[in-house]
Amino acid sequence: MKILYNARIHTFDQVRQEVSVLVIDRDRVAALGGTELFDVFGTRASREDMSGRTILPGLTDAHMHLMHYALSLQRLDVETPSKVEALQRVSERAAKTPPGEWILGHGWQQNDWGGEFPSAADLDQAAPRNPVYLTGKSLHVSWANTAALVRAGIGSGTPNPANGKILRAGNGQPTGILLETAMQIVEDALPKPDETRVAAAIEAALPSLWQLGLTGAHDFDYRTAFIALQILDQDQRLKLRVTKSVPLDLLPHAAALGLRTGFGSQYLRVGSVKVFMDGALGPRTAAMFKPYEGEPENHGILNMDAEQFFEYGRQAADAGLSMTGHAIGDRALHEILEGYRQLRAYERERGLPALRHRIEHVQILHPDDAGRLGELGIIASMQPIHATSDMVAAEKYWGGRVNLAYSWRTQLDAGAPLAFGSDAPVEAPNPFWGLHAAVTRRRTDGSPGTQGWHPEQRLSMREALAGYTTGAAYAAGREDQLGRLSPGHYADLIVLEKDPFTCPPDELLEMRSAATMLGGEWLWQA
Secondary structure, eight states, X not given: OEEEESXXXXXXXXXXXXXXXXXXXXXXXXXXXSTHHHHHHTTTSEEEEOTTOEEEEOEEEEEEOHHHHHHHTTSEEOOOSSHHHHHHHHHHHHHTSOTTOOEEEEEEOGGGGTSOOOOHHHHHHHOTTSOEEEEETTSSXXXXXXXXXXXXXXXXXXXXXXXXXXXXXXTSOEEEEXXXXXXXXXXXXXXXXXXXXXHHHHHHHHHHHHHTTEEEEEEOOOHHHHHHHHHHHHTTOOOSEEEEEEEGGGHHHHHHHTOOTTOBOSSEEEEEEEEEOBOOTTTTOSOOSSOBTTBTTOOOOBOOOHHHHHHHHHHHHHHTOOEEEEEOSHHHHHHHHHHHHHHHHHHHHHTOOOOOOEEEEOOBOOGGXXXXXXXXXXXXXXXXXXXXXXXXXHHHHHGGGGGGBSOHHHHHHTTOOEEEOOOTTSSOOOHHHHHHHHHHOOOTTOTTOTTOSSGGGOOOHHHHHHHHTHHXXXXXXXXXXXXXXXXXXXXXXXXXXXXXXXXOGGGGGGOOOSEEEETTEEEEEO
């Protein structure tokens, strides 16, 4: 048993929201209050003086890709302000890579380079002896050189896959840019890391997450990631509380096995069945009612309609599995909300529980749909950092529709539970950057001004922090265990040198955890 004292502790407890003393018994919070707790527990507990620092519940990233993030730490970083700089990094890596070996990278975004997509020829010059494959920042577009296209068997006669596109030059030859499911053609040709290597990569990445104050994550990677996480959990090496989504193509198998949402251990649990309704803003594949500004023929890519989504949702609900859907464009959000309307009716008719269904991203809504997540009890799983990262592109391609883009305030006021994340490695998994975006709607350089981008959507610090604590716990169905420092909850917490509730918002950008505890165990101390 230990007593943490002389601290400013924001508990998010429903009764005592701020205390100075916390008592921890093994892996749980035993009591909270003031120095009167010394008399009750003092003879049985060690004392740790927090020197007036701030303590918060451990933070959870409610949408990330753990395997992709972990492997991205080993890949070439091509998130650069110019194409020239990205190509220079590729050239430097190629000089150290044996001929014929793959060069893999991540992070480029053509919107940072003037809006034009790069080409395979650019990479051919930078790495003439190696196949090169670079995923875009959104993970919905990739850039390959000629050698990579040849290895994957992509040529002028290769048809576009369903819900994907191979960009082509006037002569029909591929340009090197692959959208959505077309990316998979090259990815199928890549050397595959096995579960053991992925487990090692995730374990190696955990300290970087603890330093950011993360004690939990909702993961949206695939089968290999799930196996790797199970390996870590079984070996007691998974020091992170993970809620793991189920890929749609594995729904029949999960249902046949009897897997249900919430099944698992204290560190690894089954979450929701994940579907993709559309693409993303970056490559302009998010499904829209009206075309993108300046692209009258482009409405994005809609992967499924409401009826298809409901059919999958019905199968999941019958098996006790909740649903979630990637939906970014207003058309995609309309279709998934229509599907959820039918699914809620189905749950009532069959006497099934109203499960904790979600929507991932919720980036732009049609005005008629603005309040429907709250009406249907659907969790808005959103990423505040996307707003400041995307605001220039959103204005350019969505025009006047951005009044309901990244509309956290609208969703909260309409009664939709909020769960916040980063979509790492699309963005860095830094929750303090997300908090800054949520409360200021400003970029790190202060743009677009003091009030931020569409300031009517800003949140208070308590509301924003709730997205990473109580909101994320609710989305995982674990609000009785996580998200608060309340008696009986897990002792997952972080220690900060400054108090987010009182420091200037821009100081959030430099904030890190001074110490991170998971289940009563200090995992990280600066």
